Amino acid sequence: MLNIFNAEHEYQIREKRYSEQFNKESRQYNILSNLRVVAFLGIIFGAILFYYEYRISGSLFSICALVTFVIFIVQHEKVKNRKELAFSLARINRQAIDRINGKWVEFTDNGEEFFDQKHQYSVDLDIFGQASLFQWINNTVTFLGKKFLKNALTEPETDILKIKERQAAINELAGKLDWRQHFWVEGGSIKNGTNNPEALFEWAENENHIFRLPWLIWVIRLISLATVVSLLLPFLKDISFLYITAILLLTQLILFIIGLRFYLNSYEVIDRHKDAILAFQKLLTRIERENFESKYLSELKSSLIDSSGNYASKQINELSLIVDMMSFKHSPLIYFILNVIFLFDYNCMIELERWKKKSGCSLRTWLTVIGKFDEISSLTTIRYDNPNWCIPGLTNSKNNLYAKNMGHPLLFSNARVCNDLNIKGSGNVLLITGSNMSGKSTLLRTVGLNLVLAYTGAPVCASDFKCSIMDIYTSMRVNDNLEKKISSFYAELLRIRTIIQAASRNNSILFLLDEIFKGTNSKDRHIGAAAVIRKLSKMKTVGLVSTHDLELGELEIDKDIDVENYHFSENYLNNQIVFDYKLYSGVSKTTNAIYLMKMVGIDEL
Template sequence: MKDPKILYEKRAKHYAGRKERLTRTINQLSNVRLITFLAGCGLAGFFYMTHSTSWSFGIMALTIVTFVALVIWHQNLRTRQNYNQVFYEVYDQALKRLGGEWKTFSDAGEDFKDSAHPYSEDLDLFGVGSLFQWINTAKTFGGRNKLKEWLTEPPTNVELIQKKQEAIKELAGNLAWRQRFLAEAQMAKGPIKSPNAIIEWAKTYDKSYLRPGVLISVRALPIVTITFLLLYLMTAKVSYWYPLTGVIIQTIILFTGKKRGKALNEVYTYKESIKIYEKMLERFEKRSFQSDYLKALKLGLYDRDKKPAFKQIKKLSSIAELIANRDNSMFLAINILTLWDIQCMIALESWKERSGRYLTRWLETIGELEALSSLAIIRFDHQDWVIPEIITERPGIDAVSMGHPLLKEAVCNDLSLDRRSGILLITGSNMSGKSTLLRTLGINLVLAYAGAPVCAKVFSCSILQIYTCMRVSDNLGESISSFYAELLRIKQIVSASKTHSNIFFLLDEIFKGTNSQDRHAGAKVLIQQLSKSGAMGMVSTHDLELGSMEHESERRIRNYHFREYYKNNEIHFDYKLRPGISTTRNAMYLIKMAGIDVEENKL
């Protein structure tokens, strides 16, 4: 694959130039349209004043036709201009992501934040500066939710992860198609709402509208009434009672019985979203793919009669267009004469009967494609990152040169955990990198289970259930202190370790809300219990006395540490993980840096 930055810059420049040229053409066309209208009206008026009526009407007709053609041309150019603007923004955003400016992206997934989730808060999956904000390009309701699901509900099926890896790899290599697919959703005028209401609407249909007698009556009555009306207007041989009787009958049919307004308005409300779904499905269905996962998605895009999904969605979009302007005062007469509402209901119920039950699957497919495309960004932008190996023969994690994916200049470290030595005790001074290391492994596991590449040169892992206890705070609304909130999280981890054999935990400075003696005793008992249950994980601590557990556990618990060094009376960190217990401290030095007087012998 080509260098991402060069490709993004080239395409952003290309679409910026196209947009600029279209803007000039549109401005020129606006002037031509105005001149055409004024000139046509002026000439028509001149010939009318000179008693050349035929010329006047001819020029007026020509002016109207020309003006309408120019308006249509103008609208088409506007649409192309909007597309080019969206494409430019897509590539500009890609450049910002690559340059580390992604924290300015508007969608940070704040609505997905959940303090009760086992790990999402501690691993920065949602919110400002989160994994979601970094990679998400999904615009539909289903796409955002699918990406959230993959980040928070890792699959238990290894084969499924491997299939997603292949799909993400293929989509990463199809940049132009992927960006066009995502751009279709960005053409929406506003946020794409949840489709749940229209999905529920599509699941059931009213058979009464599809009865042969109803179909014949609704089709025939307007023809008879309009025929009598035209005959009445064109000849004196037909009494006005004939068309009037037809109008009265149709009015009674239209305004009595079932209430159709709610159903019709519901579909019209989703008109813009339906059109977006149609375009996205068409992009996907007209493209050939090689990966099994993408092929399987395509197989589900047909209705009962094996017609392509995008054509059926297009048909629903056309019906939604026909429902427009129902509240217009002029529409009332058209509605009565043609039984328009009932005609639309017949079309809708017929569509639901044929395709309604498949709508859920079609929209889910769009959501999966958006989520896959978001994850494919990682593969394309970071081609030196590795696609993780998901192992089944043994539980464990092996990582070589692993860094934090959200840090632009991450320091990389090696890690290895298995059932025999499955708990790492990380010590080190303040700000040395202990918490970051825990989050580094946690967020790379999340990416691995989602099918995405991870920030490492080598990475393999088994399927593990992740639990964390890192950021714990008071909950004043529930009258819960931070210490008690921490106990609740730890209880969740302990309970899970008693019932599952694949628990992976990350604990950061546990029991910090109590005295040092109780903290030491509590932490030791907890780590021993988790080790005995077979859980694997990492624990960061300032409590150096816990280092004795490596010998006591016969290296089922292993010690690692970070260190700092001083240069020119300044503190520095290299963030490199080393075996053994920490031998340095910096708290008093940092206190002195804060302006507090500290005796030299205390440093």
């Protein structure tokens, strides 16, 4: 079994190998660049020989130099591609090393665009934003992959069988490191890869009936053929044939101008996604050529073959070829000549509509498959980098959670302190007391984040973890809203009302309440917090409540509810507070607020 140090070592080996390969290819690239110049000069030299009456030797020299020049161009392009591949693979492995060493907080994509204050837990659990769960695990290279990852973290799967299928898929892809890294490289080649492909989907799924009319297709083909034939007739010196050719060319020019609007509308969409289409073809090919054993991945792969046995990569490659043909638009003179002689735009539109009729409605499915592979590959990073983390067991029992040696997944391993936790069933509420900075809030986030990971199918930061399917609700970072004239206390009431309303619909809920009702006086805080805990326990929900109100510990003796007391503690050594961040049974017996005040200079106490 690998451990985290083996994973880092593997990344280091790969980073070194690809860096060396990049340097080697760079040297070859520079050599070929110089050789191209030499070959080009050889062509010129042969032309000079030819000019000075050395016809045979000059011609032979120029031809040999030209052939050599073409060979060098082809080799130069191949080396360029290998160099770029090596550079990208080295960068990916360097980033993987940074992730293991805790430098992932410097990664630029932290998903802040998904920040939603109204979400039931994402803000409180640091799902998005700086130093977030998303920033840690995100490796996605496509818009849909990123979207699916966001959905997996905020709209957890509730079907146990589907979660288990995702677990098997993640476990399988963990053994395909080379495949995953090449997948990321090919996806990363998409310029503006995070652009929404919806416009492309709409284009592919919408028909342009004009260019599907059989009679129009025949007319376009006949006019083009007639024009070409008239240009090739050997007796064009006859003035009547010249008139016919002129009329045909003028007709095509008029048709070109009339159809230009339709052409430009289509071209604008596909030109914007041109490089993406080529990358999608490579990604689909990579998926199709790989063998997958897990049900989730094999079913995704099977959806890339249509009823006629055609592979998606082949069909999207046909689109790529048509798009390449349409790129002549960037060469105005050639583009104009092609249209006046061959009605080039019309023929391209006819081919596009033929492709859309056969494959257009499948494009959304293909890109969805790519996005799903992208999402799962990103989650697989957790499995590969942390092989000692456990695959959570999912139970059909209601509102249970058992964790052994559970730690906060975003904390660096050297700073992580693990604890055991056991929520025994409906109505069980764990009341967490303890001093400031002792670890209460971190424990709540540890529980929430590991549950989120469990429902995505990913490993969790624990040596053993079993849970049932529960909706997660939190009330931890509740702020006032001056614009809506809402105080922090009232905002917290609204959040707790949301939890109670959700519990009335479905009591398969785990709630995490941090420093409950801290925005009001101690008497009201105690009465209100006790009422909330009794209410939620009687509604058969489960959860954790952290508080400084030690008197709430008396709820444990209330026989009508199921409350258990736990606490964090601290020690004092050389006038310093020392926390062990370990969870103990019972109510906290220590406080440190006055001591902390004295430490910051407030000593008039």
